[in-house]
Amino acid sequence: MKTGKLKYYIILAAILMLLLIALDFFLQAGGGSMDIYLDRIKEQYLAYLPRIIGAMIVLFVTKIVIDLTCEGLYRFIDRMGGRSLEINRIIRYALWALSMILALSILIEDLSTFVMSVGLIGFGLTFALQTPISCFVAWMMIIINRPYRINDRISVGSRLEGDVVDITMFYTLMREVKAGKSEVTGRLITFPNNVILNEEIVNYTLDVEYVWDEVEVSVTYESDRKLAEQVTYDCAVEVVGEIMKNGAEAMRQISRKRTSAISRGLTRSIADKPQIRVQLADSAFIVAIRYISLARNRRKLRSKIYQKILDRFRETDKIEIAYPHMELIKHDN
Incomplete structure (x- = not known):
């Protein structure tokens, strides 16, 4: 407690004591x-x-x-x-x-x-006092099971996302991040600890500071599919190549520490290079690139990849981005 606050409370206590003594005097002295x-x-x-x-x-x-x-x-x-x-x-x-x-x-x-x-x-x-008691029980669960810690980035349900600043007996303080966009808003959010009993908690940094992310680009069927895949892959490697190697190694180390068969299987499936995925749509095919990203820089890295893809697509006439439009074709009779 700061010295200024301590002096303030001492003065208040002294005034309260004097008032109580005065009240007691008038009640008991009786003149x-x-x-x-x-x-x-x-x-x-x-x-x-x-x-x-x-x-x-x-x-x-x-x-x-x-x-x-x-x-x-x-x-x-x-x-x-x-x-x-x-x-x-x-x-x-x-x-x-x-x-x-x-x-x-x-x-x-x-x-x-x-x-x-x-x-x-x-x-x-x-x-x-059911709510305070449930908050206290939830606090004990947080301390013992550690679904999140201070400085972890978490999302609570579908409404809240941010970095944990403090965990008290009854509430958790979090610095808000715009949900799904990894951009700090500067606002502080307080939510009761018993939320963890009713809402799902997603922790992006519990084990490592890395998560899988994905970028999708819609390309017309008339475009060169293999060239679109190669350009998308090259752009992702330029932006997250080193990050993905470090992230894959960190994920493997965490998986090795776990003794379950599932964790051992995950160790073998962690790739250290971006993964291309292709999906068919109604009027285009979708080229998706999966990669390991820093949990707190997902939007920034995603934006850089999109910028490079747009620049590279403009350099060639063999790839065209699909977008909703109407095309009229005139047939000669």
Whole structure:
């Protein structure tokens, strides 16, 4: 917490304490003198003062321990390549929970009765707090199963896509990317963690920073098909040739680490060169090129490939791009 905010909250707490003391004075003094009121205060509240001081000491010590240890632990886990932020956050929550229990045990003489009362109240509140509880459960699933991590690029359902900025107990913060176009909009989106229980989560960077992408070009049937395929292939190699080699190797390494037969089969099927696909349509044939792209630069690389294809097609009269139009043919009688 920043120093400015800490001073602000201390001042608010002091003002609230003075108001409570003033209210208590008018309610209990009953028109008597200040001496009578102070005597009553000594009788009623001074007995609890050691307990209050003890509870405050526990909370302050917890704060000091967290500030001193968690930062160093975060750096250590981060150097070891572990889940530093998640582990650090869990430790913080656990320490605060233990300190609150200890502080309550100091303040309250009969803690078992208090816990039972809180349990009964909590049972009733469970129905009213279903969403926060489901968000907390989803947060635990995110921490354990890791469907996404901070800095991962994900899409949530068909509506949201972006880079994960933070994962808290109840919500996830994401920097928005225009869905399907990989272009950052600059907006921050907050969605509840329980979304993962109802929506599909697509993670583009969970294992590697690469994904398969595809470019399609419609070519007229009168065009030279083999030349169109070769031009499309050459354009893709010029743009993503090195990227595809690196991406294919990264995908193979990840597949080798997995022990399933499916993963071993995928290792053999990962190509390191662009793949040509041809499909027939009503008024044209479609030349498609499949390639491995950087997950965060899909649209940029796709645009470069399209630009090169258009330039190369214009250099020859043997290839013509198909587009919707009407052609009139006059027959001589």
